Amino acid sequence: MDSQVAVKQGLRKAQYIATDEIATVLYLAEHLGKPVLAEGPAGVGKTELSKAWAAAAGRELIRLQCYEGLDETKALYEWEYAKQMLYTQLLRDKLDDLLGDAASLAEAADRIASQEDVFFSLRFLLARPLLKAILSPEPVLLLIDEIDRADAEFEAFLLEVLSDFQVSVPELGTLRATHLPLVLLTSNNTRELSEALKRRCLYLYIDYPSIENELDIVRLRVPDLNLKLAREAVEFVQRLRRLDLHKSPGVSETLDWARSLVLLNARSIDSRTLDATLSVLLKHERDIQRAQLGLRRETPGPSHSAETLQMPDDQEPDNGEEGVVRG
């Protein structure tokens, strides 16, 4: 079977639970030969998706991490002068053999020129991720991570590479891709990407998963956590996301937290467990305080809606059960 359903199953086998939308986009990307641009809050599994996609498509994953100041020599290729020089030194004797009987200087120069290919070859080219993806004899998946961190100049350069998957190396000529790589770009949206780049890509916005999806993810990745506790944990995280936090916990944080709960042998999510582990979910002191404040205000009772969590409560919280989260 060859459809988005197959993609979805493949991803699941690689431990990634994809929505129909994600599966559709990846399927289209494979068949239209277009890069995918995935945006969304940090920690929703954009990078994880590339690993699962590579596994599902049976391709090697080549990763290019972007950062400010990333340039072509770091992303595409570098010329290995040192190696070239070393070869020249070692081959000196051989060169003498070759040139020893040359009658004139011109003849010697001609002979060297005929051997030029030895010195200007892929041998001395240190391939960086982009070139690696282009030259690979096997089909690969290229992950360009956090493209929004790279400079605008680099984005323009990338555009050129992504449009026809060929690069020209002055010493060697034009190198073309033998297999079109699958490409996934991720962005945390810290800056607006150029229109041209977006136009060339299929766009995928990955949001925080729904309760059911997130529970599925936790069940799949942290099977040791029992169902009841997993559900409580996921519901708790989903409530946290609705608070006004500096950095909402992502799926990766949920998974880390679930693992810590397993490690601590937690039976339920009570205030002691929470105090000890909240820092796994929230990475800012202010957020932790804010969350604790929000939780304390929660009305004791069966209701779990975020509204009760945020709403100021006139009642003094019961001292003995202060901050207890009910599952």
Added chain:
Amino acid sequence: MARRGSSVDERLVQFIAGLRGAGVRVSLAESQDAALGTRLMGAADRSIFMSALRTTLIKQKSDRPIFDKLFPMYFSTGSPPMLHASDALSPDEIEHVRTALRRLSGELQELLRRLLEAAPLTDEELRQATLRAGLEGARRPSDGVWLTQQTLRELNLSDLLERVEELLKQLSRLGLDEGALQEMRKLLRSNAQVLAGQVGRFVAASLADRLRERPRRRTAPEALLDRPFHSLRASESEELRRQVARLAARLRTRASLRQKRGKGRRIDAKSTLRANVRYGGVPFEIIRRERRLKAKFTILCDVSTSMRPVVGFLLLLVYHLQDQVARTRSFAYIDHMEEISPAFAHERPERAVAEVLESIPPGHYNTDLGQSLDQFVHRHLDCVDRRTTVILCGDARNNYNPSRTDLVARLRRRARRLVWFNPEPPSLWGSDDSDMPLYAPLVDCVYTVANLRQLTEAVDELFH
């Protein structure tokens, strides 16, 4: 799915035109992708068909709501078939209803017949009704709500559910038994919904067609750059913020290139030797010293009413460029000096600027730069050193208070540069309570920043 399977492409073209009409930028290549994508995925599963369209056509999150709103208008599931009375009622009961029907008023009779006979509205009926309802007058997508209501009224279908209840009451009075009544209710309600849905979709589609014919006019972003700050409307602020982000990106690239490729960077002998050890000491890679240390900014801005727009954009620009600056401290004054840098420490620039301006409400203050400077010199002089560029942003209208030019001169001696951003042109300096002619000779440079373009150029100069 399209109403007719064969016309998916045609419908797609109309849909894309509708998106463009609503302000989404869709390129030719993207519409081609959409056609290829939908052909590949097929239209059998509606949500997958929608995902395929969305990923190819919508490239930023903010456009998604527009897509989600327009999609059902163009690719509706088609009306579910209306239920015929004979599906729900026995022949006896139908006969009973028929007799009852004759005793109803003409209007209700007509409505009931339509609902019972499962007769959907024809396109012609709908077209006439939307025209009568005032389609010509619709200007915005949001006009769809009243237009739908008006069309329902024209078709004599408004308040359908209430009138269904009314009908049922009358029928019960005419002696229809309870079971049959329940069946009738179900049938009438579902048919009423189908009719209302049909009208809603038709109105939405004709509205989209109409709006497409007369695309919304937007102020050209370039023109906004040259508009004076005080004449900017609130509705344009969104566009302007986007412009500021774009300008900041451009300034950043320029600043970093200047840093990287600037002339006069000296060779760093030690690093060069180290880096070239692997080439046997042959210097293939030249390492240069950082051209200079990154600048530090101290910004003093007047946040009285007239200065607010300028200050807002200045702070926005400078804080967007934080990675090119070693440190920025900012202060706001009207009649006293207040540090506002903490707001920028934990919020994104847009939010922080809004927060700061909210915390210092506009009103009738006695602007006093002299006293504010005095406070600044006493409390915060440590944030001005020889690497610091001090930016004074204000109109120098000082309410005839002491101008304290001595303090400006003192700051000038201490700082690397002291520049003044003034939204007023030199021709107005010195008029009324303006002290600008006193300050101007004491500072390194005065920039007139009456619009976004001038402001951007002035900020760019700061990085030279």
